[in-house]
Amino acid sequence: xxxxxxxxxxxxxxxxxxxxxxxxxxxxxxxxxxxxxxxxxxxxxxxxxxxxxxxxxxxxxxxxxxxxxxxxxxxxxxxxxxxxxxxxxxxxxxxxxxxxxxxxxxxxxxxxxxxxxxxxxxxxxxxxxxxxxxxxxxxxxxxxxxxxxxxxxxxxxxxxxxxxxxxxxxxxxxxxxxxxxxxxxxxxxxxxx
Amino acid sequence: xxxxxxxxxxxxxxxxxxxxxxxxxxxxxxxxxxxxxxxxxxxxxxxxxxxxxxxxxxxxxxxxxxxxxxxxxxxxxxxxxxxxxxxxxxxxxxxxxxxxxxxxxxxxxxxxxxxxxxxxxxxxxxxxxxxxxxxxxxxxxxxxxxxxxxxxxxxxxxxxxxxxxxxxxxxxxxxxxxxxxxxxxxxxxxxxxxxxxxxxxxxxxxxxxxxxxxxxxxxxxxxxxxxxxxxxxxxxxxxxxxxxxxxxxxxxxxxxxxxxxxxxxxxxxxxxxxxxxxxxxxxxxxxxxxxxxxxxxxxxxxxxxxxxxxxxxxxxxxxxxxxxxxxxxxxxxxxxxxxxxxxxxxxxxxxxxxxxxxxxxxxxxxxxxxxxxxxxxxxxxxxxxxxxxxxxxxxxxxxxxxxxxxxxxxxxxxxxxxxxxxxxxxxxxxxxxx
Numbered sequence: 104x105x106x107x108x109x110x111x112x113x114x115x116x117x118x119x120x121x122x123x124x125x126x127x128x129x130x131x132x133x134x135x136x137x138x139x140x141x142x143x144x145x146x147x148x149x150x151x152x153x154x155x156x157x158x159x160x161x162x163x164x165x166x167x168x169x170x171x172x173x174x175x176x177x178x179x180x181x182x183x184x185x186x187x188x189x190x191x192x193x194x195x196x197x198x199x200x201x202x203x204x205x206x207x208x209x210x211x212x213x214x215x216x217x218x219x220x221x222x223x224x225x226x227x228x229x230x231x232x233x234x235x236x237x238x239x240x241x242x243x244x245x246x247x248x249x250x251x252x253x254x255x256x257x258x259x260x261x262x263x264x265x266x267x268x269x270x271x272x273x274x275x276x277x278x279x280x281x282x283x284x285x286x287x288x289x290x291x292x293x294x295x296x
Numbered sequence: 297x298x299x300x301x302x303x304x305x306x307x308x309x310x311x312x313x314x315x316x317x318x319x320x321x322x323x324x325x326x327x328x329x330x331x332x333x334x335x336x337x338x339x340x341x342x343x344x345x346x347x348x349x350x351x352x353x354x355x356x357x358x359x360x361x362x363x364x365x366x367x368x369x370x371x372x373x374x375x376x377x378x379x380x381x382x383x384x385x386x387x388x389x390x391x392x393x394x395x396x397x398x399x400x401x402x403x404x405x406x407x408x409x410x411x412x413x414x415x416x417x418x419x420x421x422x423x424x425x426x427x428x429x430x431x432x433x434x435x436x437x438x439x440x441x442x443x444x445x446x447x448x449x450x451x452x453x454x455x456x457x458x459x460x461x462x463x464x465x466x467x468x469x470x471x472x473x474x475x476x477x478x479x480x481x482x483x484x485x486x487x488x489x490x491x492x493x494x495x496x497x498x499x500x501x502x503x504x505x506x507x508x509x510x511x512x513x514x515x516x517x518x519x520x521x522x523x524x525x526x527x528x529x530x531x532x533x534x535x536x537x538x539x540x541x542x543x544x545x546x547x548x549x550x551x552x553x554x555x556x557x558x559x560x561x562x563x564x565x566x567x568x569x570x571x572x573x574x575x576x577x578x579x580x581x582x583x584x585x586x587x588x589x590x591x592x593x594x595x596x597x598x599x600x601x602x603x604x605x606x607x608x609x610x611x612x613x614x615x616x617x618x619x620x621x622x623x624x625x626x627x628x629x630x631x632x633x634x635x636x637x638x639x640x641x642x643x644x645x646x647x648x649x650x651x652x653x654x655x656x657x658x659x660x661x662x663x664x665x666x667x668x669x670x671x672x673x674x675x676x677x678x679x680x681x682x683x684x685x686x687x688x689x690x691x692x693x694x695x696x697x698x699x700x701x702x703x704x705x706x707x708x709x710x711x712x713x714x715x716x717x718x719x720x721x722x723x724x725x726x727x728x729x730x
Contacts, residue, residue: 178521179499183477198610198632233694236634236648236678237723238503238546239604239611241516241523242560242567242588245544249565267565268522269544273479273500280696 185274185292186228189216192276192290193251197232200246202254206291210251213293214258221261227251228292229269230276232285237271244269251291266296323366325457325687332368333456335361336399336423338379339372345409345438353405353416353445359487360449360463363703365710366456370399379404384417394423401429403452407441414438418448420455429455442489462486462685466727468494468504468513469701471718479720481515481528483727486703488715494528503723505547508554510728514538514547525559527574539572541579548592548603549638558582558592558601569603583616583623593638593645600662602626602636602645613647615662626664633658635679639686646670646680646689646706657691659706671708681726682706690714690724 190213193206202210217223229248231240248267256262277284323333337354361367376393383389384406394402405418413435420430430451434444443464450461465486470479473493481494481501495501500518507514513528525538525545539545542561548569549558557572561579568584569592583589587607594601600617613627613636627633632650639645644659651669655676660667671677675695682689686706693702701714701724714724 175520176497179497179517179519180476180478182499182518182521198606235611235632235650236591238560238591239588239634241502241544241546242562242590245562245567246565246588252565267543269562270500270518273502274477278697 182270183274185276186294188293189295190293192287192292194286195247195289195291197285197289198235198243200243200250202250206251206254210254211258214255214260217255217260217264218258221264224264224266224296226294226296227265227267228274228294229267230274230288230290230292231272232288233272233275233280234285235272237273240271241269242271244271247289247291322456325364325366325459332366333400334368334370334398335401335403335452336370336375336394336397337403338375338377340405340407341379341381341384342407343381343409345407345414349407349409349414349441353407353441354403356442356445356487356489357403357449357452360446360461361452363463363486363710363712364453364461365705366453370397374398379406381406384419388426389421389423391421391423391426399423401452401456403448405448409438412438414441416441416444420448420452440490442485442487446485446487460685460729462683462688462729464730465684466490466730467681467690467701467714467724468506468727469724470502470504470720470722472720473498473718481513482718483513483530484715486714488713491715491717494530503546504725505549505557506725506727507550508552508728510730512550514550514557514559516546525557525572527557538574539570539579541570546590548590548601549594551594552596552598558594560590560592569601582618583614591635593636595638595662596640596642602638602647602662604634604636613645613660615645615664624664626660626662626667627658628660628664628667637680637682637689638662639682640684641686644686644706646682648678648680648691655694657689657704657708669708670706671704671711673702673711677702679723681724683726684729688726690726692722692724694722 191209193209227248229244231244248269252265252267255265275288277287337358339350340353342350358369374397377390383404400423402421402423408415415435417433419428422429432448432451436444446464449463453461463486466483468483470481473480476498478498479500481504482491483494484491497519502516504513504515511530514525516523517526523544525547526535527538528535542563544562546560547557548560556574559570559572560567561570568589569582571580571582583603585607587605589603589605592601592603600615602613602615604611605614610631612625612633614623614625616623627647627649634648636645636647645662646657646659648655649658655678656672657670657677657680659670673693675693678692680689680691688703688705690701690703693700699721701721702711703714704711
């Protein structure tokens with residue numbers, strides 16, 4: 104059982120390996136060039152010791168599983184911009200993170216959306232108004248996102264379908280400095296993944 | 297000292313004339329409002345370089361001394377004697393000419409520029425006794441000429457007060473660059489000059505914090521899309537990721553030995569204070585609970601931390617002795633108290649507090665006694681950070697969308713804007729002595 108399980112893993116990994124070689128960008132070709140000899144040929148010769156093959160496989164998969172520097176840099180810039188949402192933001196009281204009455208219908212919609220297809224998932228961003236200090240507001244935004252997640256879970260959403268991030272006071276919806284602007288900026292924002 | 301090869305070799309070459317005045321103190325630095333010391337700072341002698349150095353060097357020292365409120369710089373048009381090279385090879389200054397215009401002290405300097413390197417010699421004289429109180433010779437790159445002037449301003453302050461200055465220190469902070477919505481990390485000299493941008497990834501880069509040796513800045517960056525703590529080596533320019541554990545993360549302060557970082561890590565929506573070992577990257581919770589716990593500032597002896605918790609229903613400042621479970625609240629004023637900064641002498645904690653509708657800077661003893669208002673302004677004063685001599689605080693002044701960094705004496709009597717020219721500035725952090 105154990106041996107055939109190992110073979111199965113090698114089979115799958117070698118398919119991934121071929122895929123990785125096929126998809127690799129030009130600069131990655133060099134690093135994968137050595138892999139076919141060592142990696143791809145081994146599954147066809149089951150006598151080879153399995154222990155020898157593991158490091159080769161993990162090296163090859165790395166470029167596929169880790170985003171490139173350009174991709175992460177883009178994610179960093181994208182984080183500063185307002186991301187489109189299919190749902191209205193929900194809002195919070197000053198220095199509070201409890202779910203208000205007016206947020207419940209919106210959260211019911213979000214829950215229905217997530218529950219209707221188990222492959223769906225969502226990112227909840229927690230935000231604060233500009234008052235107070237930035238460090239405390241990061242923690243407060245974190246708690247607002249988590250409070251929103253907990254409410255969705257109470258409506259039957261799988262916890263694993265939700266991830267959270269806090270932006271504290273860094274991404275105001277309304278750049279103004281009035282009570283009205285602050286009320287709009289104390290929010291949770293839903294981004295479809 | 298020589299850990300910055302090729303960039304700065306500010307070597308102190310010699311202390312000229314060892315028979316300086318010694319321990320006679322001219323000014324009591326702790327008695328504000330006393331008589332100010334009149335100082336003359338004539339043009340320096342420049343050979344081989346940009347003639348503007350003749351004014352920029354003494355001007356830099358004059359700006360530093362003005363910050364102390366202990367000196368008056370006598371205006372240049374009154375000066376009767378011109379400084380020449382011979383004054384550095386034995387010719388005496390005409391001290392009666394300096395006394396005549398009211399000067400009690402005279403600072404002279406000579407610069408020799410060769411390529412991009414310079415030699416700078418500076419003397420401080422007591423105009424009444426005619427003796428040299430301090431003399432220094434520095435060599436280094438021309439573009440860092442202000443650093444040398446700041447170092448000599450430290451000597452001048454020391455000669456008169458017995459207290460070392462902080463004029464060569466720097467402030468790290470965050471600001472929004474011209475384009476985009478992100479925030480980058482910058483460092484600027486205490487005189488508002490020599491601005492450097494440290495990050496350039498157009499994401500959010502927040503909360504810079506200095507290591508005790510001034511070699512590293514810890515900060516939070518969203519550069520990969522999620523908040524992570526990095527440490528930037530200021531000499532090599534490289535970054536290292538500090539900790540993977542947790543969701544949101546922000547650095548609070550380094551331990552005095554520099555071997556660990558007290559940081560806020562958020563796990564499952566709950567933010568607590570952790571000690572992160574920088575050698576083995578182990579992570580240990582040191583303060584927490586159901587509420588928000590953020591913004592640790594460690595005491596200079598490393599035995600206690602000040603931090604913020606909202607466990608009482610609103611954010612307040614607490615002190616915890618690390619080897620006990622004892623935690624006491626030290627903030628009293630107002631509904632909202634955050635961002636503690638422990639003084640270098642360990643005797644006070646500064647923090648932001650909302651009181652009577654306005655944020656101001658308060659200080660308190662670590663045992664919670666002697667709680668009082670230190671700095672208020674016509675706007676919100678937030679995020680205080682102590683100077684390494686404990687005599688000043690840097691903070692953010694915010695009013696309806698406008699923000700600037702200010703430096704103030706801890707008694708709040710003296711204030712100055714640090715610099716002009718960047719938007720959405722905040723999170724200032726004062727460097728250690730350099």
